Amino acid sequence: MSQRPPRLVFLLNSAQRRLQQWIGLQQAATAGEGVSVPTAAQSGLLFILDKRDGASMGELAGALKLVPSALSGLVQRMEAIGWVLRRTCTEDARTQRVWLQAGGRGHLPSLKAGMVQINQQLAAGFTADELETVARWLSHVQSLSAETPEKGQKAAPVRKTGARLKIL
Template sequence: MDKRLFYLLNIARHRVYKHADQLSEEALGISVTQVGALLLVAGDEGCLLKDLARHLNLNNSALTGLAGRMEHKGLLERRPCDHDGRASRLYLTDLGRRKIDSAKPLITELNERMTEGFTDDEVDVILRFLNRLVNDF
């Protein structure tokens, strides 16, 4: 068994992301990053573009491109912020909401596949470990 933790985390993240992205593209016609953005906007309708960038760990130019592609696909719309004319707020479209509904079974399937063969106690340890990494680094 390989015990190189940093290496394994990196490879696992890459492979899971690639698999999830392929599933998302095939089933929904959008990337897994776009699904993530839709879910974040749904949780904070009218959020600022810069807040979404922070949550997705994207720089502003990368997020501007992502938002533009999503707007072009009819998934969300950008509206100017009432308080800051330079800022944009993001809102889901009906199509964006439907994509979220379609994505939920895929997310459930992916989570089930990742936890397959582990007991509930083992999954709790994995979750505790991953949450610690997210919060401490």
């Protein structure tokens, strides 16, 4: 009798839900009482703006893999609590840019420290080779096209180059 293959879709979805819950609990435990803790999506936006302050809404949507309407709502909520500022671009009135504000910037040190700690806990008990395989597989999943593949079409090969994975 052959062994049943792992249920990858189920495992990935349940792991993602559990990870989001666990990260939320970790963040809540380190925050003071009554302090607003950034969600995973808010944290992602804060991390991106820390590196690319003044990024356009399109750049942010692409980086976060969000549709424009979802990003607009996220930015609007964060703007309402003083974490970001959205303004029309001075060079192109059709473009809106987002800047990190003091309220959002104040969350970055604890978010960065928390992510180091979370990554260490996620990696505990795994070898570097095992973690590389996991990273390669997750990168493969991210690279899957939204289009239905043609019959017989093979997935794009993935190759490690330096510290990054590249799709060939």
